Amino acid sequence: MTIKVSCIQMDIAFGLQEENYKKASSLIEKAMLEQPNIIVLPELWTTGYDLTRLDEIADEQAEKSISFLKNIAQKHQVHLVGGSVANKTSDGTLNTLLIVSKHGELVHQYSKLHLFKLMDEHLYLSAGQEKGLFSLDGQIYGGVICYDIRFPEWIRAHTTEGAEALFVVAEWPLARLNHWRSLLIARAIENQCYVIACNRAGSDPNNQFAGHSMIIDPWGEIIAEAGEGEEILTGSIDLNKVKEVRKMIPIFDDRRPELY
Numbered sequence: 380m381t382i383k384v385s386c387i388q389m390d391i392a393f394g395l396q397e398e399n400y401k402k403a404s405s406l407i408e409k410a411m412l413e414q415p416n417i418i419v420l421p422e423l424w425t426t427g428y429d430l431t432r433l434d435e436i437a438d439e440q441a442e443k444s445i446s447f448l449k450n451i452a453q454k455h456q457v458h459l460v461g462g463s464v465a466n467k468t469s470d471g472t473l474n475t476l477l478i479v480s481k482h483g484e485l486v487h488q489y490s491k492l493h494l495f496k497l498m499d500e501h502l503y504l505s506a507g508q509e510k511g512l513f514s515l516d517g518q519i520y521g522g523v524i525c526y527d528i529r530f531p532e533w534i535r536a537h538t539t540e541g542a543e544a545l546f547v548v549a550e551w552p553l554a555r556l557n558h559w560r561s562l563l564i565a566r567a568i569e570n571q572c573y574v575i576a577c578n579r580a581g582s583d584p585n586n587q588f589a590g591h592s593m594i595i596d597p598w599g600e601i602i603a604e605a606g607e608g609e610e611i612l613t614g615s616i617d618l619n620k621v622k623e624v625r626k627m628i629p630i631f632d633d634r635r636p637e638l639y
C-alpha cells in the first residue's frame with residue numbers, strides 16, 4: 380500500500396494562536412495540490428514554546444484545535460497527524476498530539492511522555508501516560524513528540540505492537556541538528572519502519588529551529604529531507620517494504636526480551 384505524506388514545516392508565531400491557525404490552514408491548502416493521504420503538523424504549532432503564558436493561551440481540552448483540524452480534514456478529505464498543542468486539562472497542561480481522520484473524527488490523542496528539561500517543559504507541562512498508537516484505514520501507526528525519539532525503548536513499545544510507520548512532530552533546535560538526523564535514521568533502521576518527522580522552521584526568543592523534516596524508509600534511506608526554512612515536504616511510503624525488510628533481517632523474531 381503506497382501512501383503519500385506531507386509535512387508542514389512551518390514557522391510558528393510565538394503565542395499567537397489565530398495567526399498560526401491561519402498559516403497552517405493556508406499551508407495545508409497548498410500541500411493539497413500534491414494530493415497527500417496524510418498531512419503532518421509540527422509540535423506546539425498553535426503557540427510555540429510560549430510556556431510562561433500557557434495558563435492564558437493553552438487550549439481548554441484542545442477543543443479549539445480539534446475543531447479546527449476536524450474542519451480541515453473533512454474539507455480536504457485528508458488524514459491529519461495534527462501536530463501537538465498545549466492542552467489544558469484537569470491534570471495540568473499536556474503537550475498533546477491530535478490525530479484526526481479524513482472523515483473528521485478524532486482518532487487518537489497522545490500526550491508527550493518525556494518532558495524536555497533543557498527547554499523548561501517540566502516547569503509548565505504535565506507528562507502523558509499512554510502510547511501514541513493509532514490506526515488509519517486499517518493501518519497501525521505510532522506517533523511521538525520530539526524528545527521522545529531519544530528513548531528507543533519507547534519507540535520499540537510501538538513497533539512491537541504493530542506500528543509500521545512512526546510519525547514524529549517536533550520543535551527541534553538547530554544546535555542539535557546532527558542528533559535529530561542520526562536519531563531518526565537509527566529509529567527507522569532498528570525498528571525497520573518508516574519514520575515521518577515534521578519539525579518546525581524559524582526561531583523563538585530562545586532557539587533557532589532546525590527544519591530538516593525527514594521521510595525515512597525502513598532500510599534507513601532518506602526518501603525526502605527539507606532544508607532549514609519554511610517548506611512543505613512530500614514523499615510516498617510503501618508499507619510492503621516494511622514486511623520485506625523485516626523478512627530479510629528478522630530482528631523482531633531474533634530479539635531476546637526475556638534477557639533485557
Ligand SMILES: NC(=O)CCC(=O)C(=O)O
Binds near residue numbers: 498549555558
Ligand atoms: N521540543 C523538544 O522536545 C526538543 C528536544 C531536543 O531538542 C533534544 O535535543 O532532545
